[in-house]
Amino acid sequence: MKKIVIDTLKLLAITLVAGVLLSVVYQLTKDTIAEAEAKELTDSYSAVMSDASDFVEIESPETEAFGEDNTLNTALYAYDSEGNEIGTVLSVTSHKGYGGDIDITIGIDTTGTITGIVVTSMSETSGLGANCQNEEWISQYIGKSGEVAYTKTGATQENEIDAISGATKTTRAITNAVNAALDFASDYFGYGEGGGNS
Secondary structure, X not given: XXXXXXXXXXXXXHHHHHHHHHHHHHHHHHHHHHHHHHHHHHHHHHHHOOOOOEEEEOOOOOOHHHOOOEEEEEEEEEEOOOOOEEEEEEEEEEEXXXXXXXXXXXXXXXXXXXXXXXXXXXXXXXXXXXXXXXXXXXXXXXXXXXXXXXXXXXXXXXXXXXXXXXXXXXXXXXXXXXXXXXXXXXXXXXXXXXOOOO
């Protein structure tokens, strides 16, 4: 009995020490991790709107276009080096991915055309839905405007993209988020119907 109590106390002590060490490591690294994530997001703005020299966040934009399936995280005006508005950059989360939330950053110019798109975070299945991060696949959205559709039989229309093989749910989630972003750019900024607000 005494040995059991001693062993239990040893295990408890090890568990407590491990918990304290994990807590200390988390406290020491959380700011670094947060900074790295913030930098990755900021870098994605330039990646999707390469002609922009400056980005200005829009405070509390209306978000009805995103519905319940998507969340608008950040909306920014994009300006060129002369201060002209050239479009918007939107950070959007789709809640309908196969593996959970999928975060994308999308650039849309004042004509309502997609200038760039990157998947910044996802938990999709490796070798299937995770292929949404492949530049070759995601770049299909660039140059699209209006409503984008996906097909499993090979894109033949201007507004179509090829679905990821074996990952229709991932494709649907991203395409729906893209369409919500395009609708928002049209409704909120007037992009695609004669230009933007500038």
